[in-house]
Amino acid sequence: MAHTDTVAAVRDAVAAAAPEIRAGLPGRREKSDDENPTGDRRLAADEYADELLEDRLGGLDGVGEYASEERAAVIDTGSGLSVAVDPLDGSSNLKPNNVMGTIVGVYDATLPAKGRTLVAAGYVLYGPITTMAFAHEGTTTEYLIENGEATTLREEVTLPDDPTVYGFGGRVPDWPDDFAAYVEAIESELKLRYGGAMIGDVNQVLTYGGVFAYPALESAPAGKLRLQFEGNPVGYVIESAGGRSSDGNGSILDVEPEELHDRTPVHLGNASLIDRLESAVD
Ligand SMILES: O=P(O)(O)OC[C@H]1O[C@](O)(COP(=O)(O)O)[C@@H](O)[C@@H]1O
Ligand SMILES: [Mg+2]
Numbered sequence: 466m467a468h469t470d471t472v473a474a475v476r477d478a479v480a481a482a483a484p485e486i487r488a489g490l491p492g493r494r495e496k497s498d499d500e501n502p503t504g505d506r507r508l509a510a511d512e513y514a515d516e517l518l519e520d521r522l523g524g525l526d527g528v529g530e531y532a533s534e535e536r537a538a539v540i541d542t543g544s545g546l547s548v549a550v551d552p553l554d555g556s557s558n559l560k561p562n563n564v565m566g567t568i569v570g571v572y573d574a575t576l577p578a579k580g581r582t583l584v585a586a587g588y589v590l591y592g593p594i595t596t597m598a599f600a601h602e603g604t605t606t607e608y609l610i611e612n613g614e615a616t617t618l619r620e621e622v623t624l625p626d627d628p629t630v631y632g633f634g635g636r637v638p639d640w641p642d643d644f645a646a647y648v649e650a651i652e653s654e655l656k657l658r659y660g661g662a663m664i665g666d667v668n669q670v671l672t673y674g675g676v677f678a679y680p681a682l683e684s685a686p687a688g689k690l691r692l693q694f695e696g697n698p699v700g701y702v703i704e705s706a707g708g709r710s711s712d713g714n715g716s717i718l719d720v721e722p723e724e725l726h727d728r729t730p731v732h733l734g735n736a737s738l739i740d741r742l743e744s745a746v747d
């Protein structure tokens with residue numbers, strides 16, 4: 466099967482699963498006793514979304530591996546491209562009923578893989594409406610999802626040239642001094658928009674221009690977000706929309722993975738703001 470057909474099938478399967486994931490949330494807001502491989506207490510909703518996506522994506526022709534933030538190991542599903550999924554991003558937002566997302570990366574390599582091997586990536590945003598940003602062959606498209614069907618809202622989405630928003634994760638006293646100095650420099654130019662789910666925060670940056678970061682912390686030099694499931698796919702979407710991603714040194718897509726559940730500092734946004742970030746934290 467040609468890669469482009471597999472990519473289209475993955476995109477359509479994620480769109481088809483999105484209303485089902487959304488419909489499954491109301492009764493699954495409580496934390497279970499078990500933890501995912503990076504030590505987060507799982508919600509019933511995380512498990513539900515993971516099982517649904519494993520069933521839908523793992524079953525597609527042309528998909529050879531399924532991996533998820535919620536599973537320790539990669540599942541071999543045949544031969545072809547590898548999909549890496551964050552089934553629910555921002556799941557601590559479920560209790561207070563705030564936005565969340567689903568992230569997917571499609572790698573042409575066995576996992577864990579470098580972001581440069583991505584052939585497509587995207588995310589669903591469960592906001593007041595359900596939308597999807599999906600990047601493939603160098604462009605990012607925004608879709609509306611209704612009844613499991615994706616219809617195009619905007620083609621060749623690019624970050625606006627005149628950025629206006631910023632949002633940074635982690636506790637402020639835990640930020641390294643050089644990152645804190647960067648924040649001080651840009652906060653007089655931009656306004657704070659932070660909701661605590663990466664996809665919600667990143668989609669503000671895609672829409673209005675600006676910068677999102679979950680930086681290296683004093684207590685956690687690799688930050689919080691996971692390279693395969695979060696940093697790479699969202700970095701790919703933002704780079705395909707004309708922005709930049711960085712782990713603090715260069716594009717997240719150039720980070721060499723060691724383990725499936727590796728974490729990475731994540732900085733995303735307009736190129737001018739990420740260039741300044743890299744000079745500040747160098
Ligand atoms: O509230 P915290 O611990 O600062 O973390 C916020 C970050 O953690 C995340 O919720 C991690 O994603 P998951 O919900 O998929 O674990 C991001 O969406 C968000 O940017
Ligand atoms: Mg996440």
Ligand SMILES: [Mg+2]
Binds near residue numbers: 551553554555556
């Ligand atoms: Mg998650």
